[in-house]
Amino acid sequence: MNHLAKLVEAPLQVCAHVAGMPVVLDMSGALYLPDDQLLIVSDMHLEKGTSWARRGIFLPPYDTRQTLAALGSVILHYKPRMLVFLGDSFHDIGGAARLHGEALGDLVGLCAAQETFWITGNHDPEKSALLPGNSCAELGIGTIRLVHIPGGSLVDGGEIAGHLHPAALVVGRGRAVKRRCFVTDGQRMILPAFGSYTGGLNICDEAIKGLFEQKSMVVHAIGEKQIYSLRFSAISR
Numbered sequence: 001m002n003h004l005a006k007l008v009e010a011p012l013q014v015c016a017h018v019a020g021m022p023v024v025l026d027m028s029g030a031l032y033l034p035d036d037q038l039l040i041v042s043d044m045h046l047e048k049g050t051s052w053a054r055r056g057i058f059l060p061p062y063d064t065r066q067t068l069a070a071l072g073s074v075i076l077h078y079k080p081r082m083l084v085f086l087g088d089s090f091h092d093i094g095g096a097a098r099l100h101g102e103a104l105g106d107l108v109g110l111c112a113a114q115e116t117f118w119i120t121g122n123h124d125p126e127k128s129a130l131l132p133g134n135s136c137a138e139l140g141i142g143t144i145r146l147v148h149i150p151g152g153s154l155v156d157g158g159e160i161a162g163h164l165h166p167a168a169l170v171v172g173r174g175r176a177v178k179r180r181c182f183v184t185d186g187q188r189m190i191l192p193a194f195g196s197y198t199g200g201l202n203i204c205d206e207a208i209k210g211l212f213e214q215k216s217m218v219v220h221a222i223g224e225k226q227i228y229s230l231r232f233s234a235i236s237r
Contacts, residue, residue, distance in 0.1 A: 014220055014227045016182075018189045019143050019158025025182050025220050025227060029192040030074045031160065036141055039078050041071060042086035042148075042162030043193035045123065046107075047095035064099065066196040068106050075110055083114050084139060086162040086191060087121025087148025096128030108132060121148040121163065150211050154187045164208055165193040167200025168221045168235050170228065179223060183208060185216040192222065203235060 014025040024032040031040040046064045075083065090096055099107065108131060116133030120126065127135035139146040143157030150161035168181045180192035183203055188211060193200065203209060203219060209232070217232035 012226060014229055016184060016189075016218070016220070017186060018160060018184060019154075019187055021142060021144060021158070023160075023189070026074060026077075027222055027227060028070055028074045029180055029182075029194045029222065030078075031182070031189070031191055032078050032080070033141065037078075037081035038084060038141060039075065039080035039082070040084045040086055040146065040160060040191065041074070041194045042191040043088045043121075043165060043195055043198055044071070044085070044090070045088055045193065045195040045198050046090045047092070047098050048195065048198075063196040064103050067194065068103060068110070070194070070196075072106070072110055075113065080114050083111065083116045083133075084146055085116070085118050086146060086160070087119045088123040088162065089118060089121065090124045090128075092123055093126065095124065096130050099130075104130065119146060119148050150188060150190055159188045160191065161188070162191050162193070164190055165198055165200045166190050166203050166208055167192070168203050168219050168230075170221050170230070170235065179221040179228075181222060182220040183212065184218055184220075185212040185214075186218075188212060203232070 012027045016023050016025060022034060024034060044067050046067060048063055111132045117139055118127045118133050118135045120137055145152055145159045147161050149163045150159060152159050166181050166183045167178050169176050169178050180200055182192060183190045201208060214232050219230050219232060219235055221228045
């Protein structure tokens with residue numbers, strides 16, 4: 001079934017709500033909270049290329065450059081008052097130390113432009129002293145918890161998380177394409193990975209779909225030119 005053919009044209013941004021709070025979903029994979037002028041980016045996995053190279057697996061060494069360029073563009077667009085990295089900002093603990101001078105200077109400059117928070121992830125359990133900003137395990141914004149790994153109680157509010165790198169298999173024009181996506185049921189939202197060298201976990205995997213009320217589950221798939229918003233039932237297994 002051609003699900004994409006049934007969709008209306010979608011903008012480069014999509015507005016939604018998490019626990020009643022308005023949020024803006026950006027084509028880059030970033031999330032913006034307009035009420036708090038807060039920009040959220042998850043799972044950059046900077047220096048993944050050099051991390052793999054140290055193990056004898058050689059990838060083109062451009063992932064950090066591409067990811068920082070995308071980060072700079074989205075910061076310039078939204079001009080946030082606060083910036084939150086939602087964990088796994090680096091692929092390993094030593095990632096920040098492997099940044100070459102230009103990349104390190106660019107990242108420091110981007111972080112210094114507004115109040116910055118680094119939420120710790122499983123790949124980067126501590127913040128590098130080379131970088132400005134505050135480190136924390138989670139951050140509260142109103143009734144919403146910002147965390148790396150999803151799964152907390154939603155009795156008293158909402159949750160915005162990363163970690164799982166959600167991706168959706170969407171059927172269109174006779175073929176299936178895998179797209180990074182935001183996933184939400186209105187109370188919890190999981191962001192796509194922002195990094196250039198990050199894979200994706202199918203949202204039909206129990207690790208993702210088990211976190212949501214599936215009748216209310218909406219998938220915002222990032223296409224080449226727009227964001228497509230679909231019910232979970234429209235996603236190919």
